[in-house]
Amino acid sequence: MLDSAISIFTAGRNMARLGEGLWITLKISLSSVGLSVLLGIPAGLLMSSKSRFWRAVLRFYLEFIRIMPILVLLFLLYYSLSSVFNINLPATFVSILVFTLWGTAEMADLVRGAVTSLPKHQWESGRALGLKETQLNLYVIVPQAVRRLLPGVINLTTRMIKTTPFVFFINIPDLVKVAQQIVEVAGLRNNLASVWVYGFIFLIYFAICYPISLYSNYLEKAWQT
Amino acid sequence: MKESDQTIIKIHDLHKRFDQTEVLKGIDLDVHQGEVIVIIGPSGCGKSTLLRCLNGLEPINSGTIELNGQIITDPGTDWSQVRQKIGMVFQNYELFPHLNVLDNILLGPTKVQGRQRSEAKAEAESWLDRVELLNKADSYPRQLSGGQKQRVAIVRALCMSPEVMLFDEVTASLDPEMVREVLDVMLSLAKGGLTMLIVTHEMAFARAVADQVIFMDRGLVVEANEPEAFFSNPETERARRFLNIFQFEGVHKVQESL
Ligand SMILES: Nc1ncnc2c1ncn2[C@@H]1O[C@H](COP(=O)(O)OP(=O)(O)O)[C@@H](O)[C@H]1O
Numbered sequence: 001m002l003d004s005a006i007s008i009f010t011a012g013r014n015m016a017r018l019g020e021g022l023w024i025t026l027k028i029s030l031s032s033v034g035l036s037v038l039l040g041i042p043a044g045l046l047m048s049s050k051s052r053f054w055r056a057v058l059r060f061y062l063e064f065i066r067i068m069p070i071l072v073l074l075f076l077l078y079y080s081l082s083s084v085f086n087i088n089l090p091a092t093f094v095s096i097l098v099f100t101l102w103g104t105a106e107m108a109d110l111v112r113g114a115v116t117s118l119p120k121h122q123w124e125s126g127r128a129l130g131l132k133e134t135q136l137n138l139y140v141i142v143p144q145a146v147r148r149l150l151p152g153v154i155n156l157t158t159r160m161i162k163t164t165p166f167v168f169f170i171n172i173p174d175l176v177k178v179a180q181q182i183v184e185v186a187g188l189r190n191n192l193a194s195v196w197v198y199g200f201i202f203l204i205y206f207a208i209c210y211p212i213s214l215y216s217n218y219l220e221k222a223w224q225t
Numbered sequence: 226m227k228e229s230d231q232t233i234i235k236i237h238d239l240h241k242r243f244d245q246t247e248v249l250k251g252i253d254l255d256v257h258q259g260e261v262i263v264i265i266g267p268s269g270c271g272k273s274t275l276l277r278c279l280n281g282l283e284p285i286n287s288g289t290i291e292l293n294g295q296i297i298t299d300p301g302t303d304w305s306q307v308r309q310k311i312g313m314v315f316q317n318y319e320l321f322p323h324l325n326v327l328d329n330i331l332l333g334p335t336k337v338q339g340r341q342r343s344e345a346k347a348e349a350e351s352w353l354d355r356v357e358l359l360n361k362a363d364s365y366p367r368q369l370s371g372g373q374k375q376r377v378a379i380v381r382a383l384c385m386s387p388e389v390m391l392f393d394e395v396t397a398s399l400d401p402e403m404v405r406e407v408l409d410v411m412l413s414l415a416k417g418g419l420t421m422l423i424v425t426h427e428m429a430f431a432r433a434v435a436d437q438v439i440f441m442d443r444g445l446v447v448e449a450n451e452p453e454a455f456f457s458n459p460e461t462e463r464a465r466r467f468l469n470i471f472q473f474e475g476v477h478k479v480q481e482s483l
C-alpha cells in the first residue's frame with residue numbers, strides 16, 4: 001500500500017510539480033506579507049494619528065477590504081479589467097496585489113491597535129526630550145508597537161499562506177491546484193490517492209506554518225527584556 | 226541664594242482651559258538663572274498643567290511665556306528647540322522600556338542634537354556615576370527599581386544640557402524608602418547651580434531645596450515667599466490650612482510609631 005502511495009509521488013514530474021506549486025504558494029504569500037508589513041506600518045501610524053482625514057480614509061479602506069471577498073477582488077482585477085478595459089495583468093501580479101491590498105488593511109489595523117495600546121506618557125517623554133514626530137515614531141513608538149504586533153503579524157502570515165489557494169481561480173498552479181491535478185490522474189488507479197496527496201499537502205502546510213509560530217514564540221520571549 | 230538677575234523664564238498672565246473649566250487663571254512667575262522654585266498646592270490646583278505648558282505639552286489659551294526673552298507661546302514655535310532647553314521629569318517612570326539605560330539616555334543627545342555617540346556616552350556615564358547607577362548602564366528599565374528609574378530619567382533629561390529642569394512630583398509614585406535617593410540627587414543638582422522648577426509634596430525637602438516657594442490654589446499663585454518665611458509663618462489662610470494637613474499627617478505618623 002505504501003509502495004502504491006509512493007508511486008503517486010514518483011510518477012512523472014509529480015514531485016517537481018508539487019515543488020513548483022509550493023514555490024508559487026510561498027512566493028505569493030510571503031511577498032504579500034512583506035509588502036503588507038511595509039505599507040501597513042505607515043498606514044497604521046496614520047490611522048492612529050490626529051489627522052481626521054487619514055483616519056476616515058483608512059477606516060473606509062479597511063471596511064471595504066473586509067467586506068469584499070478576496071475572490072471577488074481577484075476576479076475584478078484579473079477578469080473584469082481585461083474584459084472591460086483590455087488591461088491584462090499577469091495572474092501572479094494580480095494575486096500579490098490583491099493579497100497586499102488585503103494584508104495592508106489588516107496590518108494597518110494591527111498597527112493601530114498596537115500603537116493605541118502604548119501608554120500616553122511614552123509620547124510625552126519622547127517629546128519632552130525634543131524628539132520630532134518622525135523621530136518619536138521611529139525610535140520610540142514603532143519599536144515598541146512591533147513587539148506588540150508580532151502575534152498578529154504571525155497570524156496574518158499563516159492566514160495569508162492558507163488563503164493563497166484562491167489563486168487557483170485565476171489559473172495559477174499553486175500547491176493545492178497541483179495536488180488536485182495529481183489526484184485527478186492517480187485517483188483512477190488508486191482510490192486512496194486523495195488521502196495520500198492531500199495528507200502530504202497538509203504536512204507541507206504544517207511544516208511551513210509551525211516553525212513560523214515557534215519563531216514568533218521565541219522572539220516574544222527574547223524581546224521581553 | 227546664588228541666583229543671578231538673569232531671567233530665564235518669564236510667565237505672564239497665563240490662562241489655560243480644559244473645555245469650559247479654567248485650570249490656570251492668570252499665572253505670573255519669573256524664574257532666574259540658578260534659582261530653585263518649589264511649587265506646592267493641593268492636588269488638582271494646576272501644578273502639572275503649569276509645568277506642561279512651559280514645554281508645550283499643553284497649548285495655552287492666553288498670556289505669554291518667554292524663554293531667554295523670546296516668546297515661545299506664539300504659533301510656529303519650534304518646540305523641539307525649546308524642549309532641549311527645558312528638560313522635564315514626570316511622576317510616572319517614563320523610560321523607554323525597549324531600550325537599555327544607556328540607550329534611553331543617548332537617544333536625545335544623538336538623534337535630537339546630532340552629537341557623536343562616543344562623546345555623549347562619556348557624559349552619560351559620568352552622570353550615571355554621579356547618581357550611582359553606572360553599573361546599570363546595560364540594564365533594561367524593567368530590571369530597575371522605581372527610584373533607580375527616576376534617577377535614570379533625571380540623567381536622561383540632564384544629558385540634553387537643559388537650562389531649566391522641571392520636576393513634576395517625581396517621588397510621588399515611589400516606595401517611601403526610595404524617595405530619599407531621588408531627592409538627594411535633586412538636592413545635589415540644586416547645589417550645583419541648576420535652575421529648577423519642582424512640584425512636590427515633600428515639605429521638608431521643599432524647605433531645604435527652595436530659593437522660593439510658590440503656593441498655588443485653584444489655578445492661581447496664592448503666595449510666593451522664601452521657604453523659611455513660608456513654612457514658619459504663611460501669610461495666607463489657605464496656605465496655613467494646606468500646611469496644617471501635612472503637620473497633622475506628621476503627628477499621625479508619630480502616634481502610629483509609638
Ligand atoms: N487633559 C486634561 N483634560 C481635562 N482636564 C484636565 C486635563 N489635565 C488636567 N485636567 C484638570 O485640570 C486640573 C488641574 O490638573 P493638574 O494640573 O494635573 O493638577 P495638579 O498637578 O496640581 O494636581 C484638574 O482639575 C484636572 O482634573
Ligand SMILES: [Mg+2]
Nearest residue numbers: 272273274394
Ligand atoms: Mg500633578
